[in-house]
Amino acid sequence: xxxxxxxxxxxxxxxxxxxxxxxxxARRVGEPVAVALGNGAGDTAATLAExxxxxxxxxxxxxxxxxxxxxxVDALQAAVEAVSPAAVLVPSSAEGKEIAARLALRIGSGIxxxxxxxxxxxxxxxxxxxxxxxxxxxxxxxxxxxxxITVKPNSAAVEAAPAAGAVEALxxxxxxxxxxxxxxxxxxxxxxxxxxxxxxxxxxxxxxxxNGADNFSIIEALADSLGAAVGASRAAVDAGWYPxxxxxxxxxxxxxxxxxxxxxxxxxxxxxxxxxxxxxxVAVNKDPEAPIFDLVDYGVVGDLFDVVPQxxxxxxxxxx
Amino acid sequence: MSLRIVVxxxxxxxxxxxxxxxxxxxxxxxxxxxLLSELDEYAVEQAxxxxxxxxxxxxxxxxxxxxxxxxxxxxxxxxxxxxAIHVEDDDLHGTDAIGTSLVLAKAVExxxxxxxxxxxxxxxxxxxxxxxxxxxxxxxPQVTLLSEVSVEDGTVKGRRDGDAASEQxxxxxxxxxxxxxxxGEARYPSFKGIMAAKxxxxxxxxxxxxxxxxxxxxxxxxxxxxxxxxxxxARTAGTIVKDEGEGGKQLAEFLASQKFI
Numbered sequence: 001x002x003x004x005x006x007x008x009x010x011x012x013x014x015x016x017x018x019x020x021x022x023x024x025x026a027r028r029v030g031e032p033v034a035v036a037l038g039n040g041a042g043d044t045a046a047t048l049a050e051x052x053x054x055x056x057x058x059x060x061x062x063x064x065x066x067x068x069x070x071x072x073v074d075a076l077q078a079a080v081e082a083v084s085p086a087a088v089l090v091p092s093s094a095e096g097k098e099i100a101a102r103l104a105l106r107i108g109s110g111i112x113x114x115x116x117x118x119x120x121x122x123x124x125x126x127x128x129x130x131x132x133x134x135x136x137x138x139x140x141x142x143x144x145x146x147x148x149i150t151v152k153p154n155s156a157a158v159e160a161a162p163a164a165g166a167v168e169a170l171x172x173x174x175x176x177x178x179x180x181x182x183x184x185x186x187x188x189x190x191x192x193x194x195x196x197x198x199x200x201x202x203x204x205x206x207x208x209x210x211n212g213a214d215n216f217s218i219i220e221a222l223a224d225s226l227g228a229a230v231g232a233s234r235a236a237v238d239a240g241w242y243p244x245x246x247x248x249x250x251x252x253x254x255x256x257x258x259x260x261x262x263x264x265x266x267x268x269x270x271x272x273x274x275x276x277x278x279x280x281x282v283a284v285n286k287d288p289e290a291p292i293f294d295l296v297d298y299g300v301v302g303d304l305f306d307v308v309p310q311x312x313x314x315x316x317x318x319x320x
Numbered sequence: 321m322s323l324r325i326v327v328x329x330x331x332x333x334x335x336x337x338x339x340x341x342x343x344x345x346x347x348x349x350x351x352x353x354x355l356l357s358e359l360d361e362y363a364v365e366q367a368x369x370x371x372x373x374x375x376x377x378x379x380x381x382x383x384x385x386x387x388x389x390x391x392x393x394x395x396x397x398x399x400x401x402x403x404a405i406h407v408e409d410d411d412l413h414g415t416d417a418i419g420t421s422l423v424l425a426k427a428v429e430x431x432x433x434x435x436x437x438x439x440x441x442x443x444x445x446x447x448x449x450x451x452x453x454x455x456x457x458x459x460x461p462q463v464t465l466l467s468e469v470s471v472e473d474g475t476v477k478g479r480r481d482g483d484a485a486s487e488q489x490x491x492x493x494x495x496x497x498x499x500x501x502x503x504g505e506a507r508y509p510s511f512k513g514i515m516a517a518k519x520x521x522x523x524x525x526x527x528x529x530x531x532x533x534x535x536x537x538x539x540x541x542x543x544x545x546x547x548x549x550x551x552x553x554a555r556t557a558g559t560i561v562k563d564e565g566e567g568g569k570q571l572a573e574f575l576a577s578q579k580f581i
Contacts, residue, residue, distance in 0.1 A: 011484060068480075068489060069452065069462060093483065094448065094465055101449035102456045105418060110543030113447045126547070132339040132444070137550050144543035180461030181495075184477075185488035196483070202580065226581070244502055245481065250335065250443065251359065251501045259580050269336050280578060281555070282571065288560075295555050298574040302563025310568025318572065318581050 002086035003055075004030035005079055007072075007099065008048065009091045013040025015047045017199045018091040018153040023051040025118040025156050029125045030086045032163075033057065035079045035170065037072055038064035042167060049165020051158065057082070057170040068181040069095060073102040075172045080107055082170065085146060087125050089118075092150040100150045109145025116155045116256065116277065125149065133250065133273035153198040154256045189245065197229045197246060202259045203278070205231035205248055206241075207271070209264020209285065209304055213241040218308050219263060225315040231255065231275075233265045249274035263304045267292025284308060323377040323471070326433045327367045328424055328454070329360040329396055331389035332444040339444070341549040344539060346414045347444055349386065356392035359439035361399075361506035366499045367437045368400045368507070370471050378402050380431055384412060384423050390522065397517035398509035404522040405431055411527055414539025417445065421453035423537060426530040428458065435476065438498040440465055451498035461491035467502040 004026040009016045019034075026032035034053040036044040041058040048056050057079050063071040076099060080088060090100040092114050104111035115127035124147050129138045141147065197203065204226065206219040216230075223230045232242035234249050248255055250273040260278035265271060267283070267290055275281070276295065283292045288301045300307050333339050337352040364381065371377035381396040383389045384407040393404040407427050415423070428436055436458075441448035455462030463469075466478035466489070476495050480487045481502070509517070527534065535541055561570055575581050 068464075068487075073456075095482065097447065097449050098452035098462070098464065101417070101447075101452045104543075105421070105453055105456050108543075110416070110418065111449065112544055113449060130552075131341075131549065133335065135339070135552055136341065137552055138341075138345075138546050139548045140544055140546045142543060143545045177456075177459060177461075181463050181489055181491040183487050184490050187486045189483070189485055198483075245483065250446075251440075259575070259578075273335075276552075280580075281558075282574070284567070284571070288562075293558075293560055296560070297555075297558040297578075298571065299558060299560040300563050300567040300571055301560060302567045306565075307563050307567040307571065310566075311571050312568075314569050314572035315575070315581050318576060 002030040003033045003083050005076070005083060005085040005088040006032050006034045006053070007076060007088070007090040007096065008034050008036040008044055009093065009096065010036060010040065010044050013043025015044050016091070017158060020047070020051045020158040021153065021156045022089045022091060022151055023048070023053060024159045025151060026089055027052050027161060028118060029120045033083055033085065035076060037075050045165050045167045049163055050160055052161035052163050053165045054163045056165055056167045058167055059170040059172045061172070063174055063178060066183055067179050068183060069098050069102070070180060071174055071178045072099050073106070074175050074178055075170060076103050077106055078172045079170055080146065087147040087149060090148070090150045092152045097150050100148050104148040107145055109148050110142035111148045112140050112142060113150045115149050115151045118149065118151065130277055133269055134276035152254065152256065194223060195227070195229045197231060197248070197253050198255055200229035200257055202226050202228035202261070203231045203248070203255050203257045204228045204261045204263070205233065205265060206236055206263050207233035207265030208235040210236060210241065216242055218305070222261070222308050222312045222315070225312045225319070233271050262292050263308055265292055266290045267295060323371070323374045324432055324434045325367045325371060325377060325379045326428050326431055326436050327363050327379060327381045327396065327401065328436060328438045328450070329364065329381055329383050329392050330357045330442045331355070331383060331385045331392035332357045332442055335443045344414065345546040345549050346539065354388050354391065356395040357439060357443045359441060359443055359501060362499050362501055362503050363437045363439045364396045364399050364401060365506040366469055366503055370435070370469070374471070380405060382424065382427055382431065383407070384420060384427070393522055394517055395509065397520045398514045399507055400513060403520055405525060406522055407525050407530065409526040411534040411538050414542060415537045416542040416544050417447050417449055417453060418543050419537040419541055421450055421457055423530060423532055424450065424454055425457035426532055427525060428454070430525070430530060434493045435471065436496045438496070440498055440500045451496050455496040458496065461495040463489050463491045463495050464498040466497060466499050469497060469499055469503065
């Protein structure tokens with residue numbers, strides 16, 4: 001069976017969930033071979049093996065943290081040359097897409113980004129994507145070279161599928177371009193203790209109707225009662241009520257959770273683009289004409305300052 | 321010496337319009353109004369600010385697209401860019417991101433540059449990979465997805481806000497930069513700017529001017545193929561209730577029925 005390279009997104013050896021989802025998809029098209037780079041790369045092997053990696057190629061070097069993107073492209077290119085895979089899968093983060101694009105160009109291959117599903121096809125893997133603010137679904141494939149495909153979080157279930165996960169050192173020679181862009185400082189984002197927005201099973205969002213930064217505490221309280229991530233509309237972010245890293249929409253994060261709860265969000269196209277593919281959508285809004293109600297499975301026309309705290313209390317009661 | 325800034329911009333179908341695919345599964349540009357991609361306005365804005373801070377700088381705005389794409393150039397010129405280049409050729413129809421980066425790279429090299437500035441992504445294709453591809457093709461540093469950018473003494477610096485961390489980046493010119501919608505509100509063209517734009521030069525280049533073969537671009541030259549595009553069915557109408565004191569509890573009941581609690 002052909003091998004499929006999976007680029008591992010990890011923080012000091014802790015594998016992030018979208019990579020495990022990639023392993024599920026990779027097993028549909030071949031045998032997953034993981035590529036883990038940088039500090040802690042070797043520590044990823046056990047988790048990757050549990051989820052189907054037959055091999056884990058690792059390389060640790062300071063360049064991965066000290067310079068932007070290109071060292072990782074060099075390493076992935078070395079892995080492609082070593083393995084001759086049937087496809088290369090990369091998580092669809094901002095960095096993942098840049099790595100994948102440069103790799104594709106170097107190896108003379110087409111690239112598909114932001115796939116939400118992947119299946120084997122007669123002419124190579126077929127990727128499903130959402131287009132035009134998720135108003136269309138397209139099916140595409142790479143028609144030249146080794147398919148390079150980036151996949152969005154929450155596109156597949158994480159599955160246990162124990163495999164050998166044999167660790168092998170990857171030989172990497174850095175290119176002249178590798179040290180072009182220096183990372184001179186790094187400030188880790190403060191942890192909120194909540195799930196990652198793009199990876200969360202439930203997202204609770206607030207918009208213009210929340211009407212102030214302090215009022216976001218009631219959105220956070222509902223999120224915490226459900227173990228959810230917190231999102232915000234562009235209006236709320238532009239007003240300075242909530243950080244841009246939490247923005248859901250065209251110019252923010254695109255999320256596809258099992259449950260999306262929109263509070264005080266009208267549902268403009270910019271917002272819909274980032275949440276329309278959520279499985280179940282629920283909204284609370286004062287305005288019965290708000291376009292968000294066209295999308296919902298369940299909607300409450302009412303004041304979010306009454307409805308949301310009551311919902312939070314009820315969730316807590318039911319969860320005991 | 322003059323700082324030569326090239327801003328790459330895209331003419332896209334209005335995201336608030338009713339966007340569709342054409343019969344050949346490319347973006348239908350006929351049935352919806354087009355405009356300068358909103359996210360590219362931020363690139364034009366940062367280019368103008370960098371030019372204003374430099375002793376001597378020239379801002380060229382570059383687009384690859386059909387005849388109507390001139391509208392996008394005109395908007396950027398009215399914001400304050402000095403001149404424009406329009407790469408237009410019938411063979412370009414259906415070109416993918418890899419092919420677009422080839423045409424842009426050739427055009428940027430022909431124009432001459434110290435700094436290329438792009439938006440974070442287009443509002444139609446939304447891939448966000450062209451700046452990285454452009455840097456790869458030009459063999460210069462990529463300093464991308466910046467929320468803050470400055471240029472001084474031949475060095476570009478900026479802040480890249482990622483999911484896990486916020487990074488300070490630095491590279492020597494020439495370089496390719498992309499900026500996010502957090503980089504600063506784009507200016508509105510003034511009346512004076514709009515009038516001045518009408519007199520600014522717009523050069524037109526075709527693929528022959530850039531030494532690009534027709535086989536390398538277009539729908540046939542694309543390295544990816546779209547097999548189908550299906551309109552997402554409208555979501556089935558949900559239940560809407562009016563809060564009469566029990567709205568939160570009713571919502572909880574619904575969530576419980578769906579096994580979320």
